[in-house]
Amino acid sequence: MQSQDVAQSATPSSPAGPVIGVEQAEAALVEHYPRLVRLAYLVLPAPAGRSRRVLGAHGLVQRALPRGRTPAPLIPAQQAGRDGDPGYALVRLQVVRTALKRGARAERWARLTPPLPRVWGLKLYPRPGGADELALDQRLSALSGPARAAHALRGLERLPDGDVRRVLTAAGVTDVEGALAEADGIPEPYRLLGSCEFDPCSLTARPTDLLRRRRHLKAALVGGAALAVCGTLLGLPGDGWGADGAAAPPYARNxxxxxxxxxxxxxxxxxxxxxxxxxxxxxxxxxxxxxxxxxxxxxxxxxxxxxxxxxxxxxxxxxxxxxxxxxxxxxxxxxxxxxxxxxxxxxxxxxxxxxxxxxxxxxxxxxxxxxxxAGRAGSGAVVLSRADGNVRYLTAPWVRGAGERDLREPGSGAMALTLVDGVTSPLASPALREGPCTSWNVLRLTDGTGARLLTDLGELVPARLTAGPPGSPQDVSGAKALRTWAPYACSLGAMRSAGVRSVNAWAFAEQPLPGVRRAAEWVCTRAETWRGGGARVLAQFHTPGARYGAVAAKAESVPACGKREPRVLAGVLWKSATDGWYLLAAGSRGTASVSATGGVEGTARGNLLSVRAEKGARADLEGRLENGRSISGLR
Known part of the structure; x- marks a missing residue:
């Protein structure tokens, strides 16, 4: 969730600045369009997804022109080619202001895309970077909108903190010092902002779900026919049912x-x-x-x-x-x-x-x-209410006990919750939390057959958490399953409001790190939905000592890591502290060999591959299973 410290109305530009005409602002926008779009992309919230975020960044930059002659803000540009250009400073301020307003309405932004620009039939997203870029993207997504803006203005625009304060104040931020302090928490802050990971003007295109599009077309035709029938019924005589509370007026007797x-x-x-x-x-x-x-x-x-x-x-x-x-x-x-x-x-x-x-x-x-x-495991609880950052559940009649535990802390115990007529006492909801992810509280239920964990993902029915191979996942109750989930708990935030039924975490490989006497862990998290399709898959890479896992690859509506296709192959660029960059790749059990082609070339027997690479290199991965079948790397 995004911070709500953006004012409802933006502070107007200072009247002491020069007056900027729309032509001068348009010239600055066209000349520096790629940088402005990158700035918007960095400030926009992550829940919308990369494709919608790309279109949103282009859309709000294209709508950043003033409607007439406007006073320029007293914040100069700081880079060659923009120094002293008040038109650029004006457009940049409008981009930051609009992006922060989008961030303050993050929940609605996650569901809505601006009407223009619009690309039908394609998903557009920036080219993926390496592990460092993925880790930075995760850290940025955990920041509030004003903190992301402060980080981007410092690193991308090279603005000193005094100018950053003036930009944020003019954009309507009420807690500027808090935003700067929050942005200070990003390590090695600015060296990766020029990466292709954050370039919404250099894009990769993939088709949308073709079968879903076909179904939606059929549904639209059926819906049109239903509307025509309803229109006919509206004209029929009769008194109808009578209004009830917040219900709409009646329309026909039935x-x-x-x-x-x-x-x-x-x-x-x-x-x-x-x-x-x-x-x-x-x-x-x-x-x-x-x-x-x-x-x-x-x-x-x-x-x-x-x-x-x-x-x-x-x-x-x-x-x-x-x-x-x-x-x-x-x-x-x-x-x-x-x-x-x-x-x-x-x-x-x-x-x-x-x-x-x-x-x-x-x-x-x-x-x-x-x-x-739903079955017994899927019908253990429903959300009864959310208020003040907490959630109450109504539990199944067979539930004997309820507790709350932090999924980030596998060694901590569960705190008991009271049950009164099946209703739990309130517990902290991760779906309502704002700011960085420092904990992830889940509901623990016991029912006489064992214990299971459920998590609130912002919907009516909580999602069940499991761990283990896709063919035989188990409820997260033992110490090993809890340790498996701990580094990846915060990645559940990417699965909010997606109709998720259950999420399984599967540690499919361990890989020794070059030049280090320790091994990294590869984990695949797969979120199954109630509708069957649209499963979300993340391949995550966790190095020893790191608090969080880094997302190496993600995909939607693919069988990988699932019961029907219990195989996965993924890779990541990793930098050794002493020995430069490497391409590391791992396949699940049963992978006989792994090959990399493209920007990095290499082949290894078994399910692990380690090849020297250059920073920013891209490679295509292919594995060969023991039964002779091939498997492609997850993207």
């Missing part, structure tokens, strides 16, 4: 839909059914909470589900339909939590959460999460 909105027809499961049922999932959860008999609240929740009004905030995990219930759903919870009235319902496919303030229905929220095929 006996089946009316039955789905009747609180008296809600399915309610007895408390002990789960003990004898053949299924152990959300379908056997009993109805709990102090408002299960509040028919007015239940009616409002059902009505808003069927037709949410304009004031209702609606969210759904990717791949989850947001339509109304087909029939009477099952009631899981209705009660007062913190300062809200909350209702949780289940229709066999989705878990739905309705929340409204205690003092009315204005500001109601409706959340959807897909939960089909």
């Amino acid at each position: 006996p089946a839909a009316q039955a789905a909105l009747d609180p008296g027809r809600l399915t309610r499961v007895a408390p002990a059914v789960w003990k004898t049922s053949a299924r152990t999932d959300f379908s056997v959860w009993p109805a709990r909470g102090d408002r299960t008999g509040d028919r007015a609240l239940l009616r409002r929740a059902l009505a808003v589900w069927a037709r949410p009004g304009k004031s209702v905030r609606v969210s759904a995990t990717p791949g989850t339909p947001a339509g109304g219930p087909a029939g009477p759903p099952q009631l899981l919870y209705a009660g007062t939590v913190d300062t809200a009235r909350v209702v949780i319902l289940y229709d066999g496919l989705r878990v739905v959460r309705y929340a409204e303030p205690e003092d009315g229905t204005e500001g109601a929220a409706l959340d959807f999460a897909r939960a089909d095929g």
